[in-house]
Amino acid sequence: MDHHQSASSDSSPGLIEGLTGLAKNMFGLLLSRIELAALELSEVRTNLLKLLLVFACGIVAAWFALACWTVLIVWLAWPAFGWTILLLLAAAFTLLTIGVIAYARSMLKQDKLSMHATMAELRNDRDALL
Numbered sequence: 001m002d003h004h005q006s007a008s009s010d011s012s013p014g015l016i017e018g019l020t021g022l023a024k025n026m027f028g029l030l031l032s033r034i035e036l037a038a039l040e041l042s043e044v045r046t047n048l049l050k051l052l053l054v055f056a057c058g059i060v061a062a063w064f065a066l067a068c069w070t071v072l073i074v075w076l077a078w079p080a081f082g083w084t085i086l087l088l089l090a091a092a093f094t095l096l097t098i099g100v101i102a103y104a105r106s107m108l109k110q111d112k113l114s115m116h117a118t119m120a121e122l123r124n125d126r127d128a129l130l
Contacts, residue, residue: 033121040115051107058100066093 070089077085
């Protein structure tokens with residue numbers, strides 16, 4: 001009977017130790033995923049701030065350029081071209097606006113605002129657990 005009791009008491013600590021080890025591993029996995037997500041979120045935040053700064057600077061520069069150059073060019077060219085100068089300036093500023101928008105879209109297409117590694121690891125974890 002002593003042998004039977006010692007065998008059952010040996011299996012209980014083994015099961016408890018196994019469950020404790022499993023819980024520790026799951027907690028460690030959760031912490032590593034949280035750390036990865038935090039790291040990628042900080043990178044995304046930095047890239048988003050850069051994009052917003054570029055956009056804001058582009059808007060401010062475009063407005064100043066638009067105001068100053070338009071007044072100067074219209075004033076200088078009005079005697080020779082009349083209203084045609086306004087048409088030419090409108091076309092030029094439209095092309096400039098299209099260029100700024102294309103640059104902003106190219107920054108977004110580089111996928112700097114997504115969290116590829118975190119999402120891949122979370123999918124791997126889901127697949128491993130299910």
